[in-house]
Amino acid sequence: MNSPQIVWLRRDLRLADQPALYHAAQSGPVIPVFVLDDERAGDHAYGGASRVWLHHSLDSLGKSFGGRRSRIVLRKGDAPQILAAIADQTGATAIHANRHYEPWWKEAEDELKDALSDHGGDACTLELHDGNYLMPPGTATTGSGDPYKIYTPFSRAMLELLPPRDELPDPETLHSPDNWPDSDDLADWKLLPTDPDWAGGIRDFWEIGEAAAHDRLDWWADGVGDYDDGRNLPSQDTTSRLSPHLHWGEITPIQVYHRLKDKRSDGWQTFLKEVIWRDYAQNVICQFPNYGRDSYRDYDERTLWRNPKAGHLIAEDLKCWQKGMTGYPIVDAGMRQLWRTGWIHNRVRMIxxxxxxxxxxxxxxHGEQWYWDCLVDADYGNNAVNWQWISGTGVDSNMFSRIMAPLTQSEKFEAAGYIREYVPELADCSDDCIHDPPDEMRGEYPAKIIGHKEARERALSAYRDSKDG
Known part of the structure; x- marks a missing residue:
């Protein structure tokens, strides 16, 4: 039998349409490996909600491999060194991995090549595959061959390049090595919260794993036609909720595309552009690796932003936002949904x-980091691109002077039912008043942290000052 082939798993926790696994299985016995490398990403190490999802997704995938008489080797530590050591121990001749574009994973891929060289030159190679996006970053380029910075022309170019590649099937056979490397026990990683166990809402809200992702896609195939009209209505929630499954690679956008490509509805066309947005976000972080940490546009940020570390009142404002206690029902409903379920409806996420x-x-x-910790679909590219779009600091962004009016948004998008679900203090309010309840109907629900008109004037003044500076 041929030499063992290692499959380095990261955000590609599936068997089907898994290029690294597919090609490894054709070359020899397969050793799937997942390394929990907590140090490498720094302030973008897996957040609390992501760790909950990761535990259940690895557990589900481990059972799927078990059904093939295989298993996942779990290790914790420096990924390149651990993978190189396993290759040396097992005599593996290749490590197969799907490309990842977060800067820390690109760095790890380079380090792994060096580590393999240190462990014996050409004895083991790193084979990188494209597998988590519609098309690899760099596929859609301008006429001069440069990557796009703006979403709209990027999207047009992507639509012209479609369809993407065909789906890859599950490997027909997974051969096991003669000897398995040692593995950690998943429970010993303590990814799940216990004291207290705050993850009950996530467990109630989600089914996790590859099979659950395909069940969700089957459900969505019947609902995508309503997406164009219903995607902005949080009380109806006509959204796919595929985002965490896509983020963790339990399903691929390739599979989503081929499942839905024959739809002729406006809803499908709008949803396809959202899928393309995921590719766009990777396109951005490939050009600007620190996009999740550094503003693209040049403002005097000391003038523009109020620093929560500079005073307890500003810190309290941040805490009220995090807890869903701003006095704006639509905002508070969203932030409470985030804490309870690890997810927010997209329209409310923007608000x-x-x-x-x-x-x-x-x-x-500060918001990017809070979302990073609380979202089960916390994605470095998507999170950064979306936050810099809304803040007006990004390469392609909304103008800072365009300030969303949350009370108007709440009424316009019929959020009464959504508010009742997540802000039960206001459950007795009528649809007419729940978006902005009068003081006598608020009870223990807080007053507005700041009035909309006052906030708008303050923001525009600070923006002018930051540009003048």
Missing amino acids: CASFLVKHLLIDWR
Whole structure:
């Protein structure tokens, strides 16, 4: 039998349409390996909600490999060194991995090549595959061959390049090595919270794993036609909720595309552009690796933002936003949904983000980090691109002077039912008043942290000052 082939798993936790696994299985016995490398990503190490999802996704995938008489080797530490050591121990001649574009994973791929060289030159090679996006970053380029910075022309170019490649099937056979490397026990990683166990809402809200992702896609195939009209209505929630499954690679956008490509509805066309947005976000972080940490546009940020570290009142504003206690029902419903379920409806996600950076004038990076910790679909590219879009600091962004009016948004998009679900203090309010309840109907629900008109004027003044500086 041929020499063992290692499959380095990261955000590609599936068997089907898994290029690294598919090609490894054709070359020899397969050793799937997942390394929990907590140090490498720094402030973008897996957040609390992501760790919950990761535990259940690895557990589900481990059972799928078990059904093939295989298993996942779990290790914790420096990924390149661990993978190189396993290759040396097992005599593996190749490590197969799907490309990842977060800067820390690109760095790890380079380090792994060096580590393999140190462990014996050409004895083992790193084979990188494209597998998590519609098309690899760099496929859609301008006429001069440069990557796009702006979404709209990028999207047009992508639509012209479609369809993407065909799906890859599950490997027909997975051969096991003669000897398995040692593996950690998943429970010993303590990815799940215990004291207290705050993850009950996530467990109730989600089914996790590859099979669950395909069940969700089957459900969505019947609902995507309503997406164009219903995607902005949080009380109806006509959204796919595929984002965490896509983020963790339990399903691929290739599979989504081929499942839905024959739809002729406006809903499918709009949803396809959202899928393309994921590719766009990777395109951006490939050009600007620190996009999740550094603003693209040049403002005097000391003038623009109120720093929560500079005073307890500003810190309290941030805490009120995080807890869903701003006095704006639509904002508070979104932030409470985030904490309970690890996810926010997309329209409300934007309203909440806009409120932080414009009503409260708090640096977008504080919001990016909170979302990173609380979202089960926390994606470096998507999170950064979306926050810099809403804050007006990005390469392609909304103008800072366009300030979302949360009370108007709430009424326009019929959020009454959504508010009742997540802000039960207001459950007795009528549809007419729940978006902006009068003081006598608020009970223990807080007053507005700041008035909309006052917040708008303050934000525009700070923006002018930051540009003048």
